Amino acid sequence: MNFKNFQVPYQVNERYAQKIAYFSMEFAVHQPLKIYSGGLGFLSGSHMRSAYELRQNLIGIGILWKFGYYDQARNQDQTLQVTWTEKIYNFLEDTGIRFQIMIHDAPVWVKALYLAPETFNTAPMFLLSTDVPENDYVSQTITHRLYDANVATKLAQFILLGVGGAKLIDELGFNPDRYHLNEAHGLSAAFYLLNKFKSVDKLRERLVFTTHTPEEAGNEKHDIYLCHKMSYFCGLSIDEVRKLTGIQDDQFNHSLAALRFAKLANGVSQLHGHVSREMWAKYPGICEIISITNAQNLRYWADKQLYRFSDDNDEAAFDDRKHWLKRRAFEIVADQSGKVFDPNVLTIVWARRFAGYKRADFLTTNMERFEKLLSNTKHPVQIIWAGKPYPSDYAAITQFNNLVNLSKNYKNVAVLTGYELALSKRLKQAADVWLNNPRVPREASGTSGMTAAMNGAVNFSTDDGWIPEFADHGNNSFVVPKGNYAKMSTEEQDQYDLDKLYEILEQEILPLYYDNYHTWRQVVQNGMRDVVLKFESNRMADEYYALLYK
CATH class of the missing domain: 3.40.50.2000 (Glycogen Phosphorylase B;)
Structure with missing residues (x-):
């Protein structure tokens, strides 16, 4: 299959003709593909299935986790044992697409694998991996474990999903009307797109955001200097980032930045939409937050x-x-x-x-x-x-x-x-x-x-x-x-x-x-x-x- 100038491989329903790229850290589409931890993945998995059933012009962008989230085994006394097992996925197709992104000021090779719609009845999905021989071992481990406990590795994963996902879309020639971030993990895409569009207004026209976290403490924050050192901001200086995002303290709040860059955001239930609007109301410059209640397939x-x-x-x-x-x-x-x-x-x-x-x-x-x-x-x-x-x-x-x-x-x-x-x-x-x-x-x-x-x-x-x-x-x-x-x-x-x-x-x-x-x-x-x-x-x-x- 040729992945240049990619189009979804089914007849699109004209009601859903707008091109959408949907970024999520995890997808639970079917038991054999173990790239999810919990509710966020179950939700995005059902979304991919419904996008296929409705024939929507949408692609999913995620990461291929070599060891998944983890395998839940037992110790001798029946208590929980965390184990890591390499997963084999012969049903994924290698797109042949290889490109580099900058992580920690160094080039990291990324390859893209493809989950065809007919495999599990989903919208077309592209999964990124850094587990390639061209990378050093540390770079290979970026895509080993979902939500890696090491802070630098986790930030690298965020950069891969955001920057890597946005760059993949350019490699595909897909040109989406909207970039949809399912939670703020892929927010680094915004900085890549700022470089591409050269304008916050043009970025805002295309970016939408779904927040899943009903309490401020649960939203991802990282040291802004570490983010900068990790190349999260795609070449922007910290002063430029502060100016663009309005974040003045040393903790970079991914969700807050997403709410300031997005055209529109949504909470995932009526109650959560209400809680989110109250929670973020004290911050100037955020977009409107509506409610679209989660559902399952x-x-x-x-x-x-x-x-x-x-x-x-x-x-x-x-x-x-x-x-x-x-x-x-x-x-x-x-x-x-x-x-x-x-x-x-x-x-x-x-x-x-x-x-x-x-x-x-x-x-x-x-x-x-x-x-x-x-x-x-x-x-x-x-x-x-x-x-x-x-x-x-x-x-x-x-x-x-x-x-x-x-x-x-x-x-x-x-x-x-x-x-x-x-x-x-x-x-x-x-x-x-x-x-x-x-x-x-x-x-x-x-x-x-x-x-x-x-x-x-x-x-x-x-x-x-x-x-x-x-x-x-x-x-x-x-x-x-x-x-x-x-x-x-x-x-x-x-x-x-x-x-x-x-x-x-x-x-x-x-x-x-x-x-x-x-x-x-x-x-x-x-x-x-x-x-x-x-x-x-x-x-x-x-x-x-x-x-x-x-």
Whole structure:
């Protein structure tokens, strides 16, 4: 295939004729391609699938991580072991494109690989790698590990995605109408484009930005002198960068610079858009921030048979299918933990990235109530935990390991490793209740509950992220009502949420499941229907064209 003057290799729908280059640090398009860590990747993966389904004129730009994020293995005592294994991807095509970019004042060779649309039903995707023999070993390691813990390596990764991605687009001759940064990792593209267009106004016409982080501290900041030394600013002096970005202190805030360079930005839920506008309001010169709520791809995620039986009002077949899905997922539980779970028992699943504010171990913070829940013979429960902590987040790894050790005491509690796309889907099929209890308002969107609903699980959540736009308590989900969090300390907020969580679980969810299954099934099916109406990624991909790329 010739990659000069590249055009998407399918008939473009004229509604989506504008050319878009979409930059993301991670993409979760399918289990065999392990270049993602969590929600950001799941979101961009669904976006690529919907762009293909809608025949949009869009290409994805990412990085080919040689060792992926990491492989989640176990130590001898079952606790978490971080391992790194080289990945082989014979389904990617070498474009033959090679070029150099400057990193740390030295030329680094970059090669581009191509993921064709028909391979996994995605928009065309280009993945960059520095793991080539022309580079020295240090330069080769830039694309070894997603979100490398070394600060200089991480900055080099940002430069590769931004500068390397923008230069690749020139090599392809693609000439996009919009450069879309999914989070600020690829912001260095703006400095490359400034050199190209020679004008901030011309840059601004073409740059749009999606922010995923609902708190200032979570936005990437790096020492401005280190950024300069690393060639992040594409030859501009620090004084010129300060003048252009308005950033006067020594910490270069990538998101703030993106909001000042972009024509338009978006938050990833209605609530997150509101939180973002408040959060950045004190900074002059930022662009407008709208909301485009995240969504997930139905064709990839949903269990089609559940939907068919639901549409046909075939209750027996629907129940039988959910029962079978649970039983199949419980084979994985038995294989990993030696515990045989019962498909007739209400199963609670908490599975996503382990991070402090997501409160993975929340149910266990009151052991008396936890014991009571697990030993209830009238309304029995089974609980599964899974998820990958960041490999250097020792607090989150400790949390994971504490749950592993706790689970050894119970036959109805399991902690699984290897939480990637395939296991994620299986656990959503295993779940009757998909538990999500982040500390409000710290979850920007949190899309795992969308795909859980697509597999016949009922969302049970604190009222954060996408949930306020979806939830109808007792009808399609169960929600912890917001407290007056602004007047509460963190400890008070946690206590309030925990009390409400147990109250709803013990007084509403368990009795409904065991004593009124007909109504329970209706709640499940309402959730399945409602999630498709507003949280399917074709709606989201369409809104990006209508609202952000316009």
